[in-house]
Amino acid sequence: MPRPAGKVVGQSSFYAAVVTLVVFAAFPFYWMLITTFKTDGDLYNLKSIPYWFNSPPTLEHLKYLFEDTLFVQWLSNSALIGLCVVAITLLVALPAGYGLARMPGRSGENLSIGIFVTYLVPPTLLFLPLARVVTLLGLQDSMWALVVVYPTFTIPFCTWLLMGFFKSVPREIEEAAIVDGCTVVGAFVKTVLPLSMPAILTVVIFAFTLTVQEFVYALTFISSSREKPVTLGVATDLIRGDIFYWGELMGAALISSIPVAIAYNLFLDRFISGITGGAVK
Amino acid sequence: MAAVVVKDLRKVFGDVAALDGVSLSVRDGEFLVLLGPSGCGKTTFLRIIAGLERQTSGDVLINDEIVNDITPRARGVAMVFQSYGLYPHLTVANNIAFPLRTQGTTRPEIGRKVEWAAGLLGIDHLLHRRPRQLSGGERQRVALARALVRNPTVFLLDEPLSNLDAKLRASARSELKQFQQKVATTTIYVTHDQVEAMGMGDRIAVIDHGKLRQVGTPSAIYDHPADDFVASFLGTPPMNLVEHSGGLLGFRPEHFLPREMLDGAALSELLFRIDRMEYLGSERILYGALDGFQAKCDVAAKLPAHVPLSGIRAGEWHKFAVREAELRYFDRDGRCTVSPKEQAR
Amino acid sequence: MSAIAEAAAPRRPPRSRFTTFDRLEVLGPLFIIPAILYVVVLVGLPFLLALYYSVSAYSIFNPSWTFVGLKNFREVIDSEIFRRTLANTLIFTISAQIIGLLLGKIGAMLLMQEFPGRRLARALIVLPWAVPVSLATLAWVWMFDSLYSVINWTLVAAGLIDPAHRPQWLGQEDLAMIAVVTVHAWRLFPFGVVIFLAGFTSVPQDVLDAATIDGAGFWRRNYQIILPIIAPIIMIALIFGTVFTFTDLSVVYLLTKGGPINSTQVLGTLAFQVGILSGDVAHGAAICLFLFPFLLVAVILLLRSLRRREI
Numbered sequence: 031m032p033r034p035a036g037k038v039v040g041q042s043s044f045y046a047a048v049v050t051l052v053v054f055a056a057f058p059f060y061w062m063l064i065t066t067f068k069t070d071g072d073l074y075n076l077k078s079i080p081y082w083f084n085s086p087p088t089l090e091h092l093k094y095l096f097e098d099t100l101f102v103q104w105l106s107n108s109a110l111i112g113l114c115v116v117a118i119t120l121l122v123a124l125p126a127g128y129g130l131a132r133m134p135g136r137s138g139e140n141l142s143i144g145i146f147v148t149y150l151v152p153p154t155l156l157f158l159p160l161a162r163v164v165t166l167l168g169l170q171d172s173m174w175a176l177v178v179v180y181p182t183f184t185i186p187f188c189t190w191l192l193m194g195f196f197k198s199v200p201r202e203i204e205e206a207a208i209v210d211g212c213t214v215v216g217a218f219v220k221t222v223l224p225l226s227m228p229a230i231l232t233v234v235i236f237a238f239t240l241t242v243q244e245f246v247y248a249l250t251f252i253s254s255s256r257e258k259p260v261t262l263g264v265a266t267d268l269i270r271g272d273i274f275y276w277g278e279l280m281g282a283a284l285i286s287s288i289p290v291a292i293a294y295n296l297f298l299d300r301f302i303s304g305i306t307g308g309a310v311k
Numbered sequence: 312m313a314a315v316v317v318k319d320l321r322k323v324f325g326d327v328a329a330l331d332g333v334s335l336s337v338r339d340g341e342f343l344v345l346l347g348p349s350g351c352g353k354t355t356f357l358r359i360i361a362g363l364e365r366q367t368s369g370d371v372l373i374n375d376e377i378v379n380d381i382t383p384r385a386r387g388v389a390m391v392f393q394s395y396g397l398y399p400h401l402t403v404a405n406n407i408a409f410p411l412r413t414q415g416t417t418r419p420e421i422g423r424k425v426e427w428a429a430g431l432l433g434i435d436h437l438l439h440r441r442p443r444q445l446s447g448g449e450r451q452r453v454a455l456a457r458a459l460v461r462n463p464t465v466f467l468l469d470e471p472l473s474n475l476d477a478k479l480r481a482s483a484r485s486e487l488k489q490f491q492q493k494v495a496t497t498t499i500y501v502t503h504d505q506v507e508a509m510g511m512g513d514r515i516a517v518i519d520h521g522k523l524r525q526v527g528t529p530s531a532i533y534d535h536p537a538d539d540f541v542a543s544f545l546g547t548p549p550m551n552l553v554e555h556s557g558g559l560l561g562f563r564p565e566h567f568l569p570r571e572m573l574d575g576a577a578l579s580e581l582l583f584r585i586d587r588m589e590y591l592g593s594e595r596i597l598y599g600a601l602d603g604f605q606a607k608c609d610v611a612a613k614l615p616a617h618v619p620l621s622g623i624r625a626g627e628w629h630k631f632a633v634r635e636a637e638l639r640y641f642d643r644d645g646r647c648t649v650s651p652k653e654q655a656r
Numbered sequence: 657m658s659a660i661a662e663a664a665a666p667r668r669p670p671r672s673r674f675t676t677f678d679r680l681e682v683l684g685p686l687f688i689i690p691a692i693l694y695v696v697v698l699v700g701l702p703f704l705l706a707l708y709y710s711v712s713a714y715s716i717f718n719p720s721w722t723f724v725g726l727k728n729f730r731e732v733i734d735s736e737i738f739r740r741t742l743a744n745t746l747i748f749t750i751s752a753q754i755i756g757l758l759l760g761k762i763g764a765m766l767l768m769q770e771f772p773g774r775r776l777a778r779a780l781i782v783l784p785w786a787v788p789v790s791l792a793t794l795a796w797v798w799m800f801d802s803l804y805s806v807i808n809w810t811l812v813a814a815g816l817i818d819p820a821h822r823p824q825w826l827g828q829e830d831l832a833m834i835a836v837v838t839v840h841a842w843r844l845f846p847f848g849v850v851i852f853l854a855g856f857t858s859v860p861q862d863v864l865d866a867a868t869i870d871g872a873g874f875w876r877r878n879y880q881i882i883l884p885i886i887a888p889i890i891m892i893a894l895i896f897g898t899v900f901t902f903t904d905l906s907v908v909y910l911l912t913k914g915g916p917i918n919s920t921q922v923l924g925t926l927a928f929q930v931g932i933l934s935g936d937v938a939h940g941a942a943i944c945l946f947l948f949p950f951l952l953v954a955v956i957l958l959l960r961s962l963r964r965r966e967i
Binding site: 294 | 691794
């Protein structure tokens, strides 16, 4: 029996649920967006409706952010740190993932789980001793400290992800290359690497985003404004005492979030399959 | 002259011997088939010759030179893998050119050779495709072409037809054989399929549990199996084996016929109880038991289907016979011996 | 035929003998060593250092390595603030996990349906998990502002609260806890959504069809077929989520700095305050190490789930 009324109610409650959830998730970002372009008079006015512009939008905050703060410096710090960490991660995780994937029996699997588990070790447990290690390396208050420390969490995760992928590359292809005249390393470089480009791209994106998202180590190791990555700089330097420059703050948060959010969304499925250990294809 | 010689080859994985002292010599230009059930060590054998696996002990000689310590790339062998091992990211042309590139062959020379190999295998029109755009049969040809371009001393083929469907397999079989005769390259071909082995091999080497059971021409292997394993591995249904004075007595189902179909002397008559019959179009297979003999499995008789089955019914005893020349005797250890009668002479 | 002549032409291949670099069994371990070294030097050794800090009298003002035994741990446990912190950490981890998982499951079930704009909805829902947590938390700080809070404005406009007594989200003890839990649940639930989504799509359709034919309704299918099948995946997500929340420092640090009066203090922020801001490294390390038994349990659970998924 068709029940049009019930169907309409079901439909609308379904959409209501979706909308509620989306609003809960995305409202803070809408709030960032609108705050960025509101004039101070509009922002700090209790009378008007805050959801929309009550006076014309302004670029004042962004102008201040780019011209009178170290925001650009922080952005480039983050980019540089990210690139270096990606390079170190690839250099270490590519061979490791391959070595583990081709280890005979269960030893490779067990060893890789051992490495993966270190991804669970939180910065909170290690920031005190690592601060000392960083000082020993002469890197205190320098962003290079982060370049050294961040691979501790990118390497385990990326090795794990790459191992899973390398395992899916048939051994026959490498062996064909070996019989056809390659060394073991040559076969890896000429056949396995080109076939793994999607996985390598994923690793690059994730090492980069994980690096950009990090906050605790940056907070612990770095105090000079010029050395800060963008997450730390925005969260600490744009707040002077109790005075918050909300327009600038939200603008900075928005600009730094957008690229990360896009990259993350594109590679989400691979990330999930990595974290669940390939249980989900 | 022997192209490939192996001497007392052993390979141990953990505490399992995949190869247990195999010695074999493959003649120049010969098509040798390694036949055995899965897990018998035949693929390991091939991989050791290619250099992909290192033997535990024993020697491998290619062109009279010990190559134990020589890398795969320097052994001058070419291998076609079970699922071909084509490079998915390269075009067919680049797949075929790959082994030449690694040897530093000049560009015009590569072009010439790729063209030549592709022409020989009839895949000229596929050169710009990628492996995933090819059918199973085409992939197999590309793999062969890639193996061919470098003029290898030996072709090593690891069940190259097992990924083709049944119909394609039959035509690929004869093409492969013709191709091998044309290029006259020594070939070692691994399979578990006795039809492939019988149809293609100049000689067949039967391997079981890491041991070489018998080497010989297809007819020698089929007609004069060296032991009970070879006897029961070849033929569909395989040779009947019944217990007989401490050893085994064997005869092929197609030689085991109703008494009235055979004439002449030197016959062994046997009373056969037919339990069930299978009609296979061209032939009929009868399964049952022999009077006075113990057998591990049913005794089978294979009759041409066009012969009328007068008076043979399931559940009844019937007089069957085998020519004495077709009887094979195996001793207590399963090795083939001459008949007791001849022994007595 | 020239082709055959060519094929038969003898070619002597260059001889090259096996070296270390031709053996995968040698090369494999060699490839893995850098990764293991990195992890050992920058995770293993610091961990041992943390262990030593916790039984020493080390502080940045007096960097002595004097061994003091379990004194630091005793003092930490005896402190009122620490006990409150531990309780806070548990409350806030558990409630954020429950809310996050629940919203995650609901979100995934909604997103399993086909509807126009589904991809956009998923992209928007994933945002809180995707963007850097410190920056996202800043938006919440602004939304919880003492004077210009948009939440308060809405509540006043809706007539739910008295404009004269606006709630101080980050300034009142009970509300601050709610705020911290909300932000954490907000950040976690998208992770739950994608994990559940991945789980749901991994359940083979024929299993569901079989259940339907066997007479299982919506709820039975859900709780007797789907959930048990995806349990290992959910377990892994739960472990990661719990570890991230339990050991979190950034959200609390940026929202409340542990205040007011330590009402939102968690192990991470307390350790940061004691170990870095006050320079009392020894006690800071001792506080951090209280995370360890919990982590150990998480690791063991994770290992078991990773094994189970293969069966």
